[in-house]
Amino acid sequence: MDRQTRGKDAEQKAWHWLIQQGLKPVTRNYLCKLGEVDLILIDNNILVFTEVRYRADKRYGGAANSVTISKQRKIIRAAQHFLMTHPDFQQHNCRFDVIAFETPSEENKPIWYKDAFRL
Template sequence: MTADSRQARGQAAEGWAQTHLEEHGLQLLVRNWRCRLGELDLVMLDGDTLVFAEVRYRRHAAWGGAESSVDSRKQRRIAAAAQVFLQTHPQWSRRPCRFDVIAISPGDQHLPVQLNWIRGAFEL
């Protein structure tokens, strides 16, 4: 599999996740926000709460699937990027924050993808 096809699949997964979250009332603030410490896939508002959503897509459930791919090392990177985001966007810094994971895997002929939204997936 080429890097281009992986990137395209990742972009599609982020689009599915964003649509799902918006259908549940969340509002997109930023998509693919980058800093020197990492990237935030989706930064959204859920009412008054700022949500940092990590989108993970896995074609196979080997090695635990999409959910387990957000290990403690990845959680620290997301949290560090979120801290930089809050420092560079002080208008959001006083809001409660939450880290969510949207785990996506291929579905079947009836449902193209399976999406598992884990609210408050981790805390740091």
């Protein structure tokens, strides 16, 4: 399985897992010229912008550590664009989460970093 396929598979697993945790789906793969947000959901009236990361090898710091400051800025800019273009969500508080898959195991449960970074 190539890297892009593994990434899409991780996003799919994260999407379904978060819905099982009680979050309400909004959209997936929100893309604009400023960046991309993998998953957007609502958790108890909080709009959650979620980055999904997969790493088969922790040698270079693992999945969660791969969300660099530069990547965070792109996600934040994309989230701001989403809010500007979707006024129905502008009254929600927002949170940035990371879902990390650290190994290729089929039973691998995601590690959920709530409020992983801020504006």
